[in-house]
Amino acid sequence: MPTLRHVDRMRRITSGVMTTTTALCTLLAVGILLVILSYIAWQGIGSLSFRFLIDSPRPVGEGGGIGNAILGSVVLLGLSSAFGLPLGISVGIFLAEVGTGRLVGLVRFIVDTLTGIPSIVTGVFIYAVLVLPMKQFSAFAGGVALALIMIPIVARTTEEMLKLVPHSLREGALALGAPQWRVTLGVVLPAAASGIATGAMLAIARVSGETAPLLFTAFGSRFFSHYLDQPIASLTVQIYNYAISPYDEWHAQAWAATLVLMTLILGINIIVRFLTRKRF
Amino acid sequence: MFARKRSFLIVVSLVSLVALTFLVGCISGGGGGTANGPVQLQGAGATFPNPLYQKWLSEYGKLHTNVKMDYQSIGSGGGIKQIREQTVDFGASDAPMKDEDLKSAPGELLHIPTVLGAVVLTYNLEGVTQTLHFSPDVIADIFLGKIKKWNDARISSDNGGVKLPASDITVVHRSDSSGTSAVFTDYLSKVSPEWKEKVGAGQAPSWPVGIGGKGNEGVTGQIKNTPNTIGYVELIYAVQNKLPVAQIKNASGAFVEPSAASVEAAAAASAATTPEDLRVSITNAQGAQAYPISSYTYILVYKNQKDAAKGKVLVDFLWWGIHDGTNYVKELSYVPLPADIVKRAEVKISSITSGGAPLR
Amino acid sequence: MSATTSNNLTVKGKHSDWRRVLSPTGNTGDAIFRVVMLAMGLFVVAVVIAMVVALASDSMLSVRRFGFAFLTGRQWNPIKGEFGALPFIYGTLVSSLIALLISVPLSLGIAVFLVEQAPHYIARPVGFLVELLAAIPSVVYGLWGIFVLAPFLRVHVEPPLAHWLGWLPLFQGSITGIGLLTGGIILAIMVTPIISAIVRDVLAAVSGSQREAALALGATKWEMIRVVLVNGAPGIAGAVILGLGRALGETMAVTMVIGNRPQISASLFEPSYTIASAIANEFTEATENLYLSALVELGLILFLVTFIVNGIARLLVWNVTRKTGGVGRAA
Numbered sequence: 001m002p003t004l005r006h007v008d009r010m011r012r013i014t015s016g017v018m019t020t021t022t023a024l025c026t027l028l029a030v031g032i033l034l035v036i037l038s039y040i041a042w043q044g045i046g047s048l049s050f051r052f053l054i055d056s057p058r059p060v061g062e063g064g065g066i067g068n069a070i071l072g073s074v075v076l077l078g079l080s081s082a083f084g085l086p087l088g089i090s091v092g093i094f095l096a097e098v099g100t101g102r103l104v105g106l107v108r109f110i111v112d113t114l115t116g117i118p119s120i121v122t123g124v125f126i127y128a129v130l131v132l133p134m135k136q137f138s139a140f141a142g143g144v145a146l147a148l149i150m151i152p153i154v155a156r157t158t159e160e161m162l163k164l165v166p167h168s169l170r171e172g173a174l175a176l177g178a179p180q181w182r183v184t185l186g187v188v189l190p191a192a193a194s195g196i197a198t199g200a201m202l203a204i205a206r207v208s209g210e211t212a213p214l215l216f217t218a219f220g221s222r223f224f225s226h227y228l229d230q231p232i233a234s235l236t237v238q239i240y241n242y243a244i245s246p247y248d249e250w251h252a253q254a255w256a257a258t259l260v261l262m263t264l265i266l267g268i269n270i271i272v273r274f275l276t277r278k279r280f
Numbered sequence: 281m282f283a284r285k286r287s288f289l290i291v292v293s294l295v296s297l298v299a300l301t302f303l304v305g306c307i308s309g310g311g312g313g314t315a316n317g318p319v320q321l322q323g324a325g326a327t328f329p330n331p332l333y334q335k336w337l338s339e340y341g342k343l344h345t346n347v348k349m350d351y352q353s354i355g356s357g358g359g360i361k362q363i364r365e366q367t368v369d370f371g372a373s374d375a376p377m378k379d380e381d382l383k384s385a386p387g388e389l390l391h392i393p394t395v396l397g398a399v400v401l402t403y404n405l406e407g408v409t410q411t412l413h414f415s416p417d418v419i420a421d422i423f424l425g426k427i428k429k430w431n432d433a434r435i436s437s438d439n440g441g442v443k444l445p446a447s448d449i450t451v452v453h454r455s456d457s458s459g460t461s462a463v464f465t466d467y468l469s470k471v472s473p474e475w476k477e478k479v480g481a482g483q484a485p486s487w488p489v490g491i492g493g494k495g496n497e498g499v500t501g502q503i504k505n506t507p508n509t510i511g512y513v514e515l516i517y518a519v520q521n522k523l524p525v526a527q528i529k530n531a532s533g534a535f536v537e538p539s540a541a542s543v544e545a546a547a548a549a550s551a552a553t554t555p556e557d558l559r560v561s562i563t564n565a566q567g568a569q570a571y572p573i574s575s576y577t578y579i580l581v582y583k584n585q586k587d588a589a590k591g592k593v594l595v596d597f598l599w600w601g602i603h604d605g606t607n608y609v610k611e612l613s614y615v616p617l618p619a620d621i622v623k624r625a626e627v628k629i630s631s632i633t634s635g636g637a638p639l640r
Numbered sequence: 641m642s643a644t645t646s647n648n649l650t651v652k653g654k655h656s657d658w659r660r661v662l663s664p665t666g667n668t669g670d671a672i673f674r675v676v677m678l679a680m681g682l683f684v685v686a687v688v689i690a691m692v693v694a695l696a697s698d699s700m701l702s703v704r705r706f707g708f709a710f711l712t713g714r715q716w717n718p719i720k721g722e723f724g725a726l727p728f729i730y731g732t733l734v735s736s737l738i739a740l741l742i743s744v745p746l747s748l749g750i751a752v753f754l755v756e757q758a759p760h761y762i763a764r765p766v767g768f769l770v771e772l773l774a775a776i777p778s779v780v781y782g783l784w785g786i787f788v789l790a791p792f793l794r795v796h797v798e799p800p801l802a803h804w805l806g807w808l809p810l811f812q813g814s815i816t817g818i819g820l821l822t823g824g825i826i827l828a829i830m831v832t833p834i835i836s837a838i839v840r841d842v843l844a845a846v847s848g849s850q851r852e853a854a855l856a857l858g859a860t861k862w863e864m865i866r867v868v869l870v871n872g873a874p875g876i877a878g879a880v881i882l883g884l885g886r887a888l889g890e891t892m893a894v895t896m897v898i899g900n901r902p903q904i905s906a907s908l909f910e911p912s913y914t915i916a917s918a919i920a921n922e923f924t925e926a927t928e929n930l931y932l933s934a935l936v937e938l939g940l941i942l943f944l945v946t947f948i949v950n951g952i953a954r955l956l957v958w959n960v961t962r963k964t965g966g967v968g969r970a971a
Contacts, residue, residue, distance in 0.1 A: 015862035019757055025749025026758075029836070030766060032829055033773050036784055040776075059335035060612070090680035098677040107681045109950060110688050115885025116946030117691070118916035120923065121939045125691050135367050137322075151684060153882060157838055160878045164845035181673035195841040202774055202834055209777035212891050212920055219324075220352040222337070231322065231350070240779045240892075241353060244497040245331060246520040258780045265775035269768065357925030381927055450816060455900030455917075457718075457925030479719065483925050486717035491818050491911045492900030494782070494921065501786040506794070506816055 037262075044255025052256060057222055057238065060247045066257045068224045072139070072233040073208065073264065076218060079143025079228070080207055084150030085200055089189075091151065092158025092196075097184050108159070114152040122148050123213030131217060139225060139232035142218025149210065150203040157199025161192040197276040201269050208265050211236040235261045319593050323351040325359020325372025326459055327495070328397055328514055329577045333372070335608045336601050343600075347593050356459040357483065363389065363580050369590055371580035374459025375483065376559035388583040390628050391558050392598055393576040394605075396547055396615035398538040399463050400573070401526040402518045403510040404503045405430065406445060411537070413438040415529045416564075416572070420472030422510065423451055424479075425489035430508060438529075445508070452502050452511030455492025457484040463575040464512045467563035471572075512573075516613040530572040531564050540615045542571035548618040558624060574615075581632060588634040595639040598629050692943060699937035701929055710937060716902040716913075718922070723934035725941055727902040731820065731912035732945065735894065736887040738824025738908070739831050744880055746828070747835035748869070754836075755843040756865055767840065774833035782896030785826050790817035790897055793825070798909055813907035816899075821908040823898035827890055831883040838882065842875030843868055877957040881950060888946055891920040915942040 051065055058064030095108050126145040131137055165188050173183045189196070214220075219231035220241070235257055242254035323333070330353035337349045354362075356373035363371030364385045376391055401414060418434050421427045427434060431444040454461045462483045469476040479485050493499035496517045503509045504521060515538050518525050527535040536542045549567030554560040564572045579598065585591025602625050606616045617625065630640045702710065706723060713724015750770060754763045794817030805811045846868050854864040869876070899911020900921065915938050926932045 011860050011863065015860035018862040018865070019753075022749040022753035022757065025746050026753045026766060026770075029746065029750050029770050029773070029832060033769055035788070036773075036776060036780075039784055039788055040780065057334075059338045060331050062338075087680055087684065090677055091684050094677040094681040098674050099681065103681075107685055109947075109954070110685050112881055112885065112950045112954075113943065113946045114684070114688055115882055116888040116942065116950070118889040118891050118919060118939070118942065120891050120916065120920050121691070121695070121889075121942075124923065125694060128694065129690075131367060132365060135365070137367060148687065152885070153834075155684070156878055156882055157841075160838065160875045161841060161845070164842065164875060166847065179667040180670045181667075182669070184673070195845065198771075198837050198841050201771065202837055205771065205774040206834075206886075208775060209780075211777065211779055215352075215354055215358075215924075219322075220350075222334070222350050223348060231352075236777050236779065237352075239777055241330070243779055243783055244327065244495045246496065246500075246514075246517040247331065248520065255780075258777060261777060262772065262775050266768070266772060269771060269775075273768075355924045357927055360927055361924075378927075448814070450814075455895065455913075456921035482719035484718040484922050484931075486715070486719065487901075490901075491816060493786075494896050494900070498786065498896055501783075502818065505787060505791050506818070 040255050040258050044252055044259050047252045047256035060249055066238055069233040069235045069238040073235040075139055076142050076234055080146035080150055084147035088151040088154025089158050091155035095159040096162035111152045111155050119149055119210050120212035123216045127216040137219035137231040138229045139218050140228045142214050145213040145217045146207040149207050153203040154199045158196050161195030162188055165191045193276040197272050201272055205265050211240045318346045318348045319589055321349040321590055322368045323370040324354050324362045324368045326356045326374045326577055327353040328374050332612050332614050336605050340597055340600055374577045375462040389580050390583050391578040392625050392628055393558055393578050393617055394601055395609055396543050396574055396576055398515040398543045398571055398574050399460055399512050400515045400518050400538045401512055402503055402523040404507055406507050410442050412526045413535045414526050416471035420468050420475045422449060447508045450509045451490030452493055452499050452509050453487045453490045455494050460514055466561050467573045470564045519613050528572055530570050531566050532568045536571050538571045542569050543574040543615040544618050546570035546574040551620050583632055585634040591634040591639050595629055595632050695936055695940040699933050699940050701933035702937040718931050721930055725938055727904050728913055728915045728918055730904045732914040734820055735823045735827055735914055739827035739887040742828035743831045747832050747839060750836040751839035751843055752865055754840055771833050771837050778892035781826055781893035785897035790822050793817045793822055809906040810908050813909045815909055818897055818899045818911055819909045820912040823894045826893050826897055827887045831887050834886055835879045835883040838879035839876050842872040846871045874957060881953050889916055891916045895920055
């Protein structure tokens with residue numbers, strides 16, 4: 001019969017084993033990231049230069065850069081965030097705070113389904129709805145397509161984070177006489193801000209790596225784009241085009257562009273985290 | 281108070297991001313040929329000639345600074361679809377358009393051949409450094425899965441003196457729809473009745489055996505990284521990645537390696553049977569030196585251009601491309617058109633009109 | 641107020657649902673707020689319905705031609721015009737399953753480590769790093785997969801698996817490094833940052849009093865962590881569903897390493913094909929109406945698959961939370 005001491009020891013050993021396992025999991029994930037990053041860096045670091053970041057692309061053999069693609073990606077991210085973040089957060093607020101009964105379940109279910117749609121289907125849908133009628137590829141269409149991909153991620157994360165805010169916070173604010181919208185926007189939302197920021201960052205990171213939807217909507221360009229109703233270059237499409245080409249020089253540029261893209265996302269991540277950090 | 285300050289900061293940064301976006305792009309009409317603004321032309325289509333077209337656009341742009349031309353490689357089918365929908369000014373496709381597709385276009389579409397390309401057989405075979413030779417029926421049977429081992433008698437009989445290993449052949453084909461697959465299966469359908477019946481020719485055939493790589497690059501990557509593989513890619517991918525290229529027995533019985541000369545020979549040999557609209561398949565051509573898996577790539581333009589300014593630039597560019605543009609063709613491993621095809625393309629280009637008046 | 645009610649501040653009474661939604665508190669600011677939020681929610685629903693309608697109408701040609709046989713057909717032959725979706729459904733489900741089997745424990749481990757065990761100065765940067773995995777473009781994942789992961793699996797992982805577990809049909813067949821297993825592993829890597837980041841936030845939001853209570857009762861660290869995990873179960877489920885969505889819809893990376901062969905094989909080493917990959921590979925080039933329609937029908941099926949899988953997941957979560965009597969979220 002297992003003695004108390006024996007049971008105690010087993011529990012402690014289990015605890016030790018599991019905590020070590022979690023540390024190993026983290027090590028594995030970080031390790032994989034470092035492996036991938038070092039491969040990208042090894043392949044692409046040679047092509048990184050100031051000119052590379054400023055120039056527009058040139059034919060093979062003439063160098064060139066990804067300046068227009070960087071600007072294009074920033075514009076597309078800005079557009080998609082402008083559409084996707086408010087919409088996504090609003091849907092999240094609806095699901096967590098405003099909706100009642102079966103409507104909430106239905107909307108949540110539909111938003112969940114939206115996450116599973118391949119990005120290419122979203123791209124084709126926006127192509128049919130925005131590009132064909134305008135007979136024009138445009139940055140605007142690209143932004144909308146990316147926003148559609150962002151919305152479910154932002155909405156669901158917002159909903160989950162809002163639900164995790166303790167009731168006492170809401171009740172306290174209500175007891176002080178604040179109307180519900182004030183409670184939600186002024187108390188609950190800021191309390192869940194860092195969690196919502198996680199959702200936003202995940203969504204931004206996700207769309208920043210998307211190629212397929214942009215191929216049919218924003219299309220791509222060799223030039224610096226000036227107008228939102230014109231095709232626009234983006235880092236992912238440029239990376240894709242270079243990666244599937246036969247030339248080593250373009251391959252190296254693709255890897256270097258990947259490094260730039262990841263730095264961009266890391267930068268946005270740090271800024272957003274800084275802005276939403278808990279100060280108490 | 282803290283919450284308000286933080287939310288305020290967040291709102292301010294979001295608004296400034298949006299404002300920045302709008303600053304960068306004011307919504308206004310752009311693209312057409314105004315008197316002062318540059319003429320903008322958009323093209324899309326085949327990935328095969330993309331490096332060449334990028335070079336052409338860049339060089340042409342240097343000579344004509346009031347012209348902004350762009351080309352995106354979204355695939356031959358994409359090029360056909362977009363020119364049909366008129367979201368681009370010119371399309372590009374490796375395989376010529378089918379009759380049904382041509383009929384469904386809102387106007388008459390012209391096929392202007394620009395360069396030639398070759399689909400080559402490439403392989404990764406441990407311990408073998410010599411160039412391998414293949415007969416057409418052997419190739420078909422490898423891709424049908426009937427020849428399974430590298431040291432099969434039919435392969436060795438064409439490669440006397442080469443020690444072939446006894447390992448399984450892993451076939452690598454394209455997983456995505458592509459003009460390259462269309463050309464290769466077109467060739468196989470011509471040389472193997474069994475292939476023609478079982479699989480047929482097309483951009484997305486149902487491959488009996490093998491693994492699929494995405495794009496020429498995917499196939500090249502898989503062959504490079506997996507031993508005992510064989511696959512088909514555009515010539516330039518094999519050259520750039522330093523993969524061995526097989527010699528193939530042509531219709532005249534000679535083993536030919538893919539080169540500018542042999543591909544041009546295939547085009548020249550087929551010139552007599554090339555129809556008036558220049559839509560032709562030149563695989564398995566008859567010439568003595570012809571490389572059997574060659575093909576044209578085309579630019580697709582409407583015969584009647586709606587915008588005269590854009591049309592003029594387009595015509596001028598196409599004319600420049602098949603004449604001056606040939607200076608850049610060989611250095612990028614493409615093959616220039618034979619002389620009589622150039623003449624026929626000239627006729628086609630000269631027939632492009634806008635509002636009734638020819639643009640050239 | 642029990643903890644399982646929603647956060648809605650409804651006025652109890654004889655008001656109908658509609659009025660309750662609009663302005664339960666009688667405040668105009670509230671009415672506007674609620675209407676705007678409702679409108680946003682309905683807008684998203686409308687967009688999704690529009691997509692489904694567009695998908696359905698474009699696939700009508702294929703549905704009429706093949707009917708139910710499309711779902712059970714195993715042939716995918718664009719040249720001959722025969723289309724069957726079963727291999728794609730199989731590939732999608734199995735690759736996503738493998739991805740989740742690998743990724744969920746991994747992500748939970750990472751989240752637990754970062755929230756419960758790591759000191760703050762480690763947790764912050766490591767958290768960033770794990771999230772950075774989500775920022776890698778899928779094209780890059782695909783390329784890394786072909787050039788690094790597939791050869792690695794072919795040389796170091798699949799032979800031992802075949803050797804020790806080869807009696808299982810899962811690990812038989814030719815070893816090329818390209819196949820269902822590689823696809824599943826790449827998906828797992830892509831999905832892990834999503835699940836772990838969200839679970840991290842979920843666990844962080846579980847109140848400290850839960851932890852202290854468990855420890856005060858003499859729990860070991862791991863047992864305390866278990867309490868926290870149970871507390872966060874609904875949030876974790878939400879994270880897994882998001883990750884699953886990503887896995888089901890991932891296009892570029894998977895198509896480069898899964899071999900793209902429409903076949904159903906028990907072996908994980910064999911190449912396979914997912915719905916998203918098929919659409920990505922063939923949509924741009926398809927010009928015939930039946931072909932396009934068949935591809936669109938594939939997209940519609942993926943929609944349905946996501947529906948069904950989500951439904952099952954929701955049921956499981958509902959079951960779990962019901963049994964544990966709901967989650968205490970007192971401050």
